[in-house]
Amino acid sequence: MEWLPTDDKEFARTLTLANMQGYYDQYGITWDDHIFDASWQSFDNFEIYQSGQRVGVIRFSHDDNAVYIRDLQIGEKYRNQGVGAATLKFAKRYCQQAKRAELRLRVFANNPAKALYERLGFSVTGRDESLITMATVISPE
Numbered sequence: 001m002e003w004l005p006t007d008d009k010e011f012a013r014t015l016t017l018a019n020m021q022g023y024y025d026q027y028g029i030t031w032d033d034h035i036f037d038a039s040w041q042s043f044d045n046f047e048i049y050q051s052g053q054r055v056g057v058i059r060f061s062h063d064d065n066a067v068y069i070r071d072l073q074i075g076e077k078y079r080n081q082g083v084g085a086a087t088l089k090f091a092k093r094y095c096q097q098a099k100r101a102e103l104r105l106r107v108f109a110n111n112p113a114k115a116l117y118e119r120l121g122f123s124v125t126g127r128d129e130s131l132i133t134m135a136t137v138i139s140p141e
Helices: 009-027 033-042 083-097 113-119
Strands: 002-005 044-050 053-062 066-074 102-108 123-127 131-137
Touching: 009 033, 009 044, 009 053, 009 066, 033 053, 044 083, 053 083, 066 083, 083 102, 083 113, 102 113, 113 131
Parallel strands: 066 102
Antiparallel strands: 002 044, 044 053, 053 066, 102 131, 123 131
16 A cells, blocks of 8 residues: 555545535535635645555645544545555554644544544544544654
8 A cells, every 4th residue: 555645636526526425415515626625735635556556545634733634535446445444554654753642533424434433543522413523642653
């Protein structure tokens, strides 16, 4: 598995829309290209490769205390093959290298990925009607 910095905003946009449209429809969220474009400039964006094949994207932001997984998208035909678990381990290393104490994310309450996050040490820190906030403590290198 490999994670490489990317400038391919259109790949990330297309994959995110494909993966998230059902949740957006369910929760009445409207996709906003302007928000995505602005976030692209300020987030750290990586493509995920498995056996040389581009299979997903992960995007990070951070503040003084934590790294935030802002987006983790894996192509449908590459799910349930360990890509998500390996990418979360990469995210933990990224957080350690950034010298932040916590890795945080938000996930739709009915997203099956929530179980993976819990299995890899994330716990629920908050929730609203559609989103769950989760975090895991990162030990220093």
